[in-house]
Amino acid sequence: MKVACVGGGPAGLYFSILMKRVDPAHDITVYERNPAGSTYGWGVTYWDELLDYLHDMEPGSAGAIGKSSAGWDSWVVHLHNRATVTVEHADEGFGVGRRRLLGILTERAESLGVRLEYEREITGEEEVADADLIVAGDGVNSVLRERHAGHFGTEVAVGRNPYIWLGTTKVLYAFTFAFTETEHGWIWCYGYPFSREQSTFIVECSPETWRGLGLDDSNEADSLALLEKLFAEVLEGHPLIGRTQADGDAQWLHFRTLTNRTWFRDKLVLLGDAAHTTHFSIGAGTALALGDAASLVEALHAETNLASALTRYERERRSAIRSSQGAARRSSQWYENIPRYIGLPPAQFITLLNQRHSVLLPHLPPRLFYRLGQAAARLPRLGRR
Template identity: 75%
Template sequence: MKVACVGGGPASLYFSILMKLVDPSHDITVYERNPAGSTYGWGVTYWDDVRNSLHGTDPESARAIGESSVRWDGWVVHVQDRTTMTVEHGDEGFGISRREMLGILAERARSLGVRIEFEREITDEGELADADLVVAGDGANSVLRERHADHFGTEVVVGRNTYVWLGTTKVFDSFTFSFVETAHGWIWCYCYGFSKEHSTCVVECSPETWRGLGFHEANEADSLALLEKIFADILDGHPLIGRADADGGAYWLNFRTLTNRTWHRGNLVLLGDAAHTTHYSIGAGTALALGDAAFLVTALHEETQLQSALARYERERRSDVLAAQKSARHSAQWYENLQRYIDLPSPQMFALHDQRYSSLLPHVPPRLYYRIYRMVTGLQSLRGRLGSKGRTGPERRITRTR
């Protein structure tokens, strides 16, 4: 099969790797409009289940990614100056530089015979008329998808809160949250390490807080200076690093959740963010993109007809993606309604933060939900101890330290 992948992100690169591993005779080219080594974003997060899946599909790239990752197994939560909590989880989390991950996947793809053409923009699948399959992995703003938006049934829902994706030289050894109250409302960030030198820091607030603090008219330098002051307690004097747009303004956004009625048209198929996006607060975007790649490769090699394979990929993958998008929607709404939870005692507040994927939580008074949650988890813990003769699996502990 002659395959053209448009976009050089994780979805396209991993798809090309898995296709070559299944059948080295495939003729695959990845087209990326940007120069080699240039990418947006800072760190990528993933969890134990993703690490295990990577080792199961391509151990070589999985080892390289693991060696370049940093790990954490706990969260630290700061709520103003009231409380700091340490939250321990049984699952390990990992961070890796997005640039490093793309470099590893590109090198692995090339070693298997995949051609990668940088600084080559494809705006029409007609430019790839000799390809048996065209994979649109060109992101949420996919040019190929937008050419046929009516066919794909593309819909976008814009989130209420504003956010900015930053880097910092402060290396966090735990996934760290900080909620700070200002004269104009609450603002918060979540930070995680992705190398020995840098961490990602995502800052979010309501539109009222954003305007009240003057971010709507501040340039990037002034925005970063104010954010460094607001989050001084966790940054320990380290700077925040931004990504300016063309006019020098800070790159504040409203998250856009994207869905499509169908994911394929003729020999064109959508992959990763071109097919769907999930709110960053659940950290699932890259994992879903890699999962898409694996599902599509399986369908292509187990079905004898291309259209049957693309239909199977969409049918089988959609259920997983819709579940993730539902969780992400509830997670985003939890932050949009932060005022509902922030005045609870901090252990209760963060326990409900952990429950933010629940479709029931927005409709039950928070304190009542917390009491029910404690009762249910207590019963589950008791059953676990009885079923294992006193031995239980990893437990979460919330420890108030201030």
């Protein structure tokens, strides 16, 4: 099979690797519009079950990913002037630098015979018309998808809260939350390590707080200086870092949750963020993209014709990601309603932070939800003597 993979992100690279492992005769080219080695962002998260899955699927890259990752098994929650709480033995998580992850996957793909063409932007299927399959892994702003937005049924829901994705030289030893109260409302961060030298530091707040603090019209240097003061307890004198000079300034964004009615059109199929996005607060985006890649490869080799394979991929993958999409939606809504929870005693607040994916939580008074949860935890388990 001749495959044109548009977009050199984790989804497209991993798809090309798995295709070549199944059948080295596949003719695969990955087209990336940016120069080699350039990428945005800091570290991405994943959880322990993904690493086990990657070892099963493709040990050649999984080992390098694991060695390049920083891990944690606890939380630290800073509540402004009230408490700092450490939650031990939380879910085991990992962070890996996005640039490092792409480097590992690129090297592995090339070693298997995948061709990579950088600074080559594909804007229409006619440019790769000789391919048997065109994989659109070109992200949330997919050009190929947008050409047929009506067919795909693309819908985008824009989140209420602005956020900014930063880095810091403060190496965090746990997944860290910090909630800071200002005269204009609450502002908070999510931080986690992704190497021995750096951590990711995502800051979020309500639009009212963002405007009240002047973050809506301040330049990057002034924004970072203010955020360093607001999160001084966490940073301990370390700076916040925006994007590199080549990438331009760090930008405040509103998360866009993207869905599509269908994921393929003839021989064009969507992969990763081009097909769906999930709010960053559950840390599942990379894992879902890699899962998409594996599912598409399996479907292509299980079915006898392309239409059947793409139908199977869409059906099975939609089902697999449904719970993550629901959890991400509820998580983002929880943060958009921080005032509803922030006044609770620290132990209650942290419990609800951990349970923010619950279907019931938005519909019950927070204190009642907490008491019901505590009561349920005291009940004997079914079958226990």
